[in-house]
Amino acid sequence: MNNIKWCHRLNGFRPVLILMMLLVLMTHEAFTQGHDVALIKTGRVWSVVTATGEDSPGTSAATGWFPADYDVVAYEDGNAGARTLTIYVLDYIDADGDTTEKKSDSPITDDFPNGIIVEPLKSYVRYGYPNNIMKGEAVITDPLGEIDPVKLIGTSDQTITSIFDYSIGIRAERKIFCWSQQYHxxxxxxDITLTNIGNVTHKDVLLAQQWDLPDLAWGNNPNPSGLSDNNYNWWHYYGSAPGDTQRVYYAYHADDPQQVGDTMGRPAFGQMNRLIRPGAGFWGFLHISEKPFNNPADDVDDPDQPITTYVAKGGQVGDYAGADYDAALGMIADQNPDPTATPGTHHEINNDESGSPDFQNFSTYVVYRGGNRPRVAIGPYATWAPGESIRYIYVTGHAGLSLQKVTEIGRQMVEGTLQAPPNLPDPVQGYFPANFVFPDGANEMDLMKDLWLSTIIDSVHEAMYRARWNMEHDWNVPGAPPPPEMEVEGFGGYVEIKWRNTEAEALPNFAGYRIMRKLSNLDTTFYEIIHETPPGEKAAEHVYQDSDLQFGASYYYYVQTGVRVDEDDQDAVPVSRGNRLWSGRAYLPTPNSIEPARAAAEALDDVIIAPNPYNINDPKVIAQGWVDFRGIVFFNLPTYVKIKIYTEDGDLVKTIIHQSEGDAGSLQWNMLTETQQVIASGVYIATFEADDGGVAYRKFVVAR
Incomplete structure (x- = not known):
């Protein structure tokens, strides 16, 4: 009887019990799953972001290059280029009373393989992707986050947040954010705030982290060999000496000592010497707490942090217990110490200041497939009591010469006309350190090229200056305006661009629009301004017709909105005051090209096939930007014509119906058969049948 009553009671409570179990499971899930991934992509630097900063194999921020714009870079590690932050403490006593002399803790451990997630990854954006129509089809792009400007840090365009715990009782509140306007x-x-939420005072605490170089985007040119030489680098940490005004690690391309001549910047010798490594990745430090604090008002930056900096390859630190702690305290850096470093710190000498042209002049700087990585350590903090916090703010980025500039440098090297950049601080060394040694065998043009490469260092410092300015102004630099909606369509004789942006036109500092255009998806052609509108030109919809074209070539377009920065805006970095800010480039991806057609003709006798003969290696063919350099164009077509292509033996290869409502009189064929096979070399016959019964014949030759 009692059993029956108990069963009835259990049945009555079953829905409640099931609900309680689900809540427990959901809570467990929220506190353990750390492998959700976001992408931060609103600026020119993109990155994978994971909930705890761990690597995310198989996820790439580089996915979806525009693909006709290559002035972007991508980091793959989950902390925007930097790896997971590791915490080291001495004489750690665990819950069982066991003591570990040198305890290390990361968000991902054997006991917590998915991390301890308190608040999962959340991504917020200021603007969503606008409507973007190319040739009547919408460009579909996955949203980067929830549109909620209130959740953003300052005037940033994207902010990603998460909160997670370390098993030793440390809570990390992390914010990652960026801007899309061109000065930032x-x-x-x-921005990471670490708080001791446990009941143990930790002793002799060190924070350690390492950083990876970003990936670069490449275009549809044949990629030069040797692009994997990402480990041929000069590494430099600026900030070790008393009086240094910034703290930044950066890496720029070094000469390959195994090759004859000067290969700094990686000139593509078969492609007019354009430079393949034209910039520097950088990792800079804006704020590191001098000591743990309870009140944020008491938090003071320590200019001597990081206390340790060095470069090492994977597995080099050592495999004995506590080796990482010893390395963080300077074990490796002190083997080749920087003689100018502040006493009591541990900074390895920079390899570009060692007086050798070989970047491998230390045992730590070697060509290694696993990659050399700069590493830093922060601390040591003598004690870290419960309730106290440590704040750590850093930036990762990329600076240097534009792809357009390095293409020009390469061409002038070949022509023998390259001159040194103007206004160098030293006419011989440029921006390189005083004891930098140029590569063996460098000729006059090489040295001029290297002086241009030295300006990368100035660009890094300029980027760091702007980042620090932004922080010191509470992240309130003027923001970029909203991007416009855009439609692009080709007609006979012109391309029509339509756009609209009533939100931006309502802004008091609205400053008009500009249309950018690029010929082909090669990385040696560049976007140019083809049209600008004045600030007073406002409309529900704007229309521009572009007729200055090479008909049959591939073009890419995007439109940007402008706002004017006030001359007296004290939050704006000085160089931007009075100038226009443009809506972020990344908001209008350009994955699809448009091939403008000539106006329609009336007589089939005027039909032309070009290029004829077609040669895949013809530079003019490559310059058209066709997919895999495939493209034959039929010109002077009527608005309707049926085209049939035969082999010389009479086999039908392809039937194409050209029917234009936009008065288009040309058509590009991608040289694929009905079965999607690329046609072979040979002689082909094309027939053109008009709707009035007229027929024309043309012969063309293909050489592959």
Whole structure:
């Protein structure tokens, strides 16, 4: 009887019990799953972001290059280029009373393989992707986050947040954010506050982290060999000496000592010497707490942090217990110490200041497939009591010469006309350190090229200056305006661009629009301004017709909105005052090209096939930007014509119906058969049948 009553009671409570179990499971899930991934991509620097900063194999921020714009870089590690932050403490006593002399703790451990997630990854954006129509089809782009400007840090365009715990009782509140306006789009900010939420006072605490170089985007040119030489680098940490005004690690391409001549910047010798490594990745430090604090008002930056900096390859630190702690305290850096470093710190000498042209002049700087990585350590903090916090703010980014500039440098090297950049601080060394040694065998043009490469260092410092300015103004630099909606369509004789942006036109500092155009998806052609509108030109919809074209070539377009920065805006970095800010480039991806057609003709006798003969290696063919350099164009077509293509033996290869409602009189064929096979070399016959019964014949030759 009692059993029956108990069963009835259990049945009555079953829905409640099931609900309680679900809540427990959901809570467990929220506190353990750390592998959700976001992408931060609103600026020129993109990155994978994970909930705890761990690596995310198989996820790439580089996915979806525009693909006709390559002035972007991508980091793959989950902390915007930097790896997971590790905490080291001495004489750690665990819950069982066991003591570990040198305890290390990361968010991902054997006991917590998915991390301890308190608040999962959340991504917020200021603007969503606008409507973007190319040739009547919408460009579909996955949203980067929830549109909620209130959740953003300052005037940033994207902010990603998460909160997670370390098993030793440390809670990390992390914010990652960036800007899309052109004066601040080359860096990402990471702001981490670590709080001791346990009941143990930790002793002799060190924070350690390492950083990876970003990936570069490449275009549809044949990629030069040797692009994997990402480990041929000069590494430099500026900030070790008393009086240094910034703290930044950066890496720029070094000469390959195994090759004859000067290969700094990686000139593509078969492609007019354009430079393949034209910039520097950088990792800079804006704020590191001098000591743990209870009140944020008491938090003071320590200019001598990081206390340790060095470069090492994977597995080099050592495999004995506590080796990482010893390395963080300077074990490796002190083997080749920087003689100018502040006493009591541990900074390895920079390899570009060692007086050798070989970047491998230390045992730590070697060509290694696993990659050399700069590493830093922060601390040591003598004690870290419960309730106290440590704040750590850093930026990662990329700075240097534009792809357009390095193409020009390469061409002038070949022509023998390259001159040194103007206004160098030293006419011989440029921006390189005083004891930098140029590569063996460098000729006059090489040295001029290297002086241009030295300006990368100045660009890094300029980017760091702007990032620090932004922080010191509470992240309130003027923001970029909203991007416009855009439609692009080709007609006979012109391309029509339509756009609209009533939100931006309502702004008091609205400053008009500009249309950018690029010929082909090669990385040696560049976007140019083809049209600008004055600030007073406002409309429900704007229309521009572009007729200055090479008909049959591939073009890419995007439109940007402008706002004017006030001359007296004290939050604006001085160089931007009075100038226009443009809506972020990344908001209008350009994955699809448009091939403008000539106006329609009336007589089939005027039909032309070009190029004829077609040769895949013809530079003019490559310059058209066709997919895999495939493209034959039929010109002077009527608005309707049926085209049939035969082999010389009479086999039908392809039937194409050209029917234009836009008065288009040309058509590009991608040289694929009905079965999607690329046609072979040979002689082909094309027939053209008009709707009035007229027929024309043309012969063309293909050489592959």
């Amino acid at each position: 789009d080359d860096y990402i900010v990471v």
